[in-house]
Amino acid sequence: MNLLSIYGATAQGLTWTIFALGVFITFRILNYADLTCEGSFALGGSISSVFVVSLKLNPILSLFVALLSGLAAGAITGLLHTKLKIPSILSGILTMFGLYSINLRIMGQPNTSLVGNKSLIFMIKDILPTADELGIKDFTLQTGVVLVVGLIFSLVAIAFLYWFFGTEIGSCIRATGNNDTMVRAQGVNTDMIKIAGLSFSNGLIALAGALVTQTQGYADIGMGQGVIVIGLASIVIGEVLFLKAKNFAVMMLAIMCGSVVYRIIIAIILSWGLDTNDMKLFTAIVVALALSIPTLLKNKSLFVRKEV
Amino acid sequence: MLKFNGVYKTFNHNTVNEKRVINDLSLHLQRGDFVTVIGGNGAGKSTLLNLIAGVYPPDSGSILLEGEAITHLPEYKRAKYLGRVFQDPMMGTAANMEIQENLALAYRRGKRRGLRWGITNKEKQNYIEKLTNLGLGLETRMTSKVGLLSGGQRQALTLLMATLQQPKLLLLDEHTAALDPGTAERVLELTQQIVSANNLTTLMVTHNMKQAIQYGNRLVMMYEGKIIFDVSGVEKSDLKVADLLKKFEIVSNGSFANDRMILS
Numbered sequence: 189m190n191l192l193s194i195y196g197a198t199a200q201g202l203t204w205t206i207f208a209l210g211v212f213i214t215f216r217i218l219n220y221a222d223l224t225c226e227g228s229f230a231l232g233g234s235i236s237s238v239f240v241v242s243l244k245l246n247p248i249l250s251l252f253v254a255l256l257s258g259l260a261a262g263a264i265t266g267l268l269h270t271k272l273k274i275p276s277i278l279s280g281i282l283t284m285f286g287l288y289s290i291n292l293r294i295m296g297q298p299n300t301s302l303v304g305n306k307s308l309i310f311m312i313k314d315i316l317p318t319a320d321e322l323g324i325k326d327f328t329l330q331t332g333v334v335l336v337v338g339l340i341f342s343l344v345a346i347a348f349l350y351w352f353f354g355t356e357i358g359s360c361i362r363a364t365g366n367n368d369t370m371v372r373a374q375g376v377n378t379d380m381i382k383i384a385g386l387s388f389s390n391g392l393i394a395l396a397g398a399l400v401t402q403t404q405g406y407a408d409i410g411m412g413q414g415v416i417v418i419g420l421a422s423i424v425i426g427e428v429l430f431l432k433a434k435n436f437a438v439m440m441l442a443i444m445c446g447s448v449v450y451r452i453i454i455a456i457i458l459s460w461g462l463d464t465n466d467m468k469l470f471t472a473i474v475v476a477l478a479l480s481i482p483t484l485l486k487n488k489s490l491f492v493r494k495e496v
Numbered sequence: 497m498l499k500f501n502g503v504y505k506t507f508n509h510n511t512v513n514e515k516r517v518i519n520d521l522s523l524h525l526q527r528g529d530f531v532t533v534i535g536g537n538g539a540g541k542s543t544l545l546n547l548i549a550g551v552y553p554p555d556s557g558s559i560l561l562e563g564e565a566i567t568h569l570p571e572y573k574r575a576k577y578l579g580r581v582f583q584d585p586m587m588g589t590a591a592n593m594e595i596q597e598n599l600a601l602a603y604r605r606g607k608r609r610g611l612r613w614g615i616t617n618k619e620k621q622n623y624i625e626k627l628t629n630l631g632l633g634l635e636t637r638m639t640s641k642v643g644l645l646s647g648g649q650r651q652a653l654t655l656l657m658a659t660l661q662q663p664k665l666l667l668l669d670e671h672t673a674a675l676d677p678g679t680a681e682r683v684l685e686l687t688q689q690i691v692s693a694n695n696l697t698t699l700m701v702t703h704n705m706k707q708a709i710q711y712g713n714r715l716v717m718m719y720e721g722k723i724i725f726d727v728s729g730v731e732k733s734d735l736k737v738a739d740l741l742k743k744f745e746i747v748s749n750g751s752f753a754n755d756r757m758i759l760s
Contacts, residue, residue: 352611354613354614355610355612356610356614359601363590365592366590366592367586367589367590369587370587372571372572372575373571374575374601374602375572375607376575
């Protein structure tokens with residue numbers, strides 16, 4: 189275990205923060221386990237890679253288009269659930285499933301490498317002095333760029349979400365996740381609110397997919413597989429780190445920390461020699477345990493006082 | 497002001513569980529009426545309120561509110577005209593949100609919501625005043641999460657939320673049934689206070705005959721989806737629980753003892 193791998197893990201965690209925030213919107217705010225994210229994450233990645241590799245367009249533009257595509261993907265899940273009354277999890281799975289074909293169509297192949305093309309990171313590195321001039325290793329410089337880009341995107345997203353969820357519409361989304369009957373009784377079309385929330389979440393997730401693609405230098409059709417668990421792990425770790433967080437901004441900063449800590453934990457465990465193929469099982473077990481803590485605690489208290 | 501004309505509602509159509517819950521029901525309310533609705537389980541009291549609120553549409557018949565047909569208007573659209581308090585104290589509020597945030601949501605009932613900030617400082621002052629009037633000390637807990645409040649406090653808050661924007665019609669669906677007797681009494685007093693202060697037209701469903709007699713200017717008894725007894729004015733104020741029981745016994749062929757009606 190060395191400092192360099194922690195440095196790399198931190199940078200990676202920051203580029204994944206927006207993804208975790210997207211999952212947070214559906215899972216914690218809207219109270220909706222949305223599996224669309226696995227498809228929309230890869231959708232953002234596919235679009236971003238094709239923009240840079242085949243179309244030779246500006247990678248920053250690709251982030252915007254990815255965002256828009258994610259908004260559309262989330263809206264489809266929302267429509268399936270609210271208008272066609274398909275159960276919430278199934279709506280997400282259907283969109284995710286369909287997106288697999290769409291993503292393959294977009295890329296035309298299962299994966300796309302950005303090597304030799306103008307990715308976001310290389311564009312920024314072009315402006316900066318070279319690693320040699322700075323007297324550091326190229327890896328250090330590149331990771332540094334990723335880290336700063338990730339941090340800026342995360343902080344801007346947090347600031348934006350803090351504002352958005354404080355507005356009238358944002359308040360309605362939060363309340364709908366709590367109690368949609370009450371929100372309808374207050375004259376709000378909760379179907380539209382759910383569609384907006386899902387759309388918004390998946391827009392962020394697709395943006396994250398594009399950002400991750402730009403920073404890791406490739407997009408893969410399977411890049412979205414199981415990512416919801418990584419998002420949940422980041423949220424849960426963040427919540428454990430900041431147990432007393434009540435302020436919404438602090439809760440989101442906690443998720444950013446959770447995303448970074450998750451990557452550091454993975455880096456440490458890998459350095460102990462755990463097979464990378466076992467990583468998903470490990471993450472699944474950790475998340476399952478973390479999510480069951482409230483229930484386990486409740487059962488314990490039931491055993492303690494058996495009155496009533 | 498409310499005209500409920502020849503409404504039918506059947507649940508579980510064409511199944512063994514088919515049940516006609518509202519059977520050719522007509523009910524007209526005058527402005528300023530405080531009507532208590534009483535009846536046994538399955539009499540259709542809650543269904544009546546849900547039909548007015550638009551939780552589901554009627555099979556046939558029409559519902560008019562101040563001349564406007566609301567029969568098929570979606571629930572969220574007619575919410576503009578209606579204040580609602582539910583039987584379950586958890587139903588009327590958002591537990592993970594602050595008291596003031598809940599009030600702010602209710603304050604915007606029937607108004608366009610946009611990207612303005614969800615609550616303003618000016619409003620907060622108004623909420624503090626209104627909460628002080630409730631006399632439950634909630635005005636000092638504006639930023640507490642509603643989930644921390646007791647059932648009675650939540651019902652009182654829901655009542656305030658339902659009337660923050662003056663509704664054309666206040667719908668109370670057994671809103672004290674889940675509370676202990678003392679708290680129920682307090683919430684009913686608050687109800688009376690708020691209804692009188694704003695001169696609200698009110699429809700209050702209850703299981704409790706004594707309450708039904710004590711409150712309001714008109715009493716309606718339901719049985720099997722129909723109104724079987726409708727009194728107001730002096731006749732109502734002279735009414736006794738025994739009279740109601742007798743009435744109920746006649747229509748139900750003496751099976752009322754099985755019912756969960758509260759006789760005290």
